[in-house]
Amino acid sequence: MRAEAEGDVSEFRFCAHAFKSSGNNMGARSLSRLCGQLEKVSEADFLEHRFVYLQKMEQEAATAVDALNSDAYLTPNGITAQAG
Numbered sequence: 001m002r003a004e005a006e007g008d009v010s011e012f013r014f015c016a017h018a019f020k021s022s023g024n025n026m027g028a029r030s031l032s033r034l035c036g037q038l039e040k041v042s043e044a045d046f047l048e049h050r051f052v053y054l055q056k057m058e059q060e061a062a063t064a065v066d067a068l069n070s071d072a073y074l075t076p077n078g079i080t081a082q083a084g
Helices: 002-006 009-026 029-038 045-071
Strands: 070-075 080-082
Touching: 002 009, 009 029, 009 045, 029 045
Parallel strands: none
Antiparallel strands: 070 080
16 A cells, blocks of 8 residues: 555554455454554554554555355355355
8 A cells, every 4th residue: 555655644543444344344353353453554554654554554555355256155244154
């Protein structure tokens, strides 16, 4: 993300908010929860940990994509179902 490279905390917060919303829409609760925390990050904290935060977001997004590509998924009530 350009926000990390440039140290732009406002852009990072905006992106975290967008990922939070997307995570909620597709049922990626861990991604949404993480991004909900990161959209409130202080500038000092962001500047110190921005690359770690990006890595965490990428990991959670990859986990969500893997789950969406799998044959099994969680229903809204948390029950595993089979696609098909």
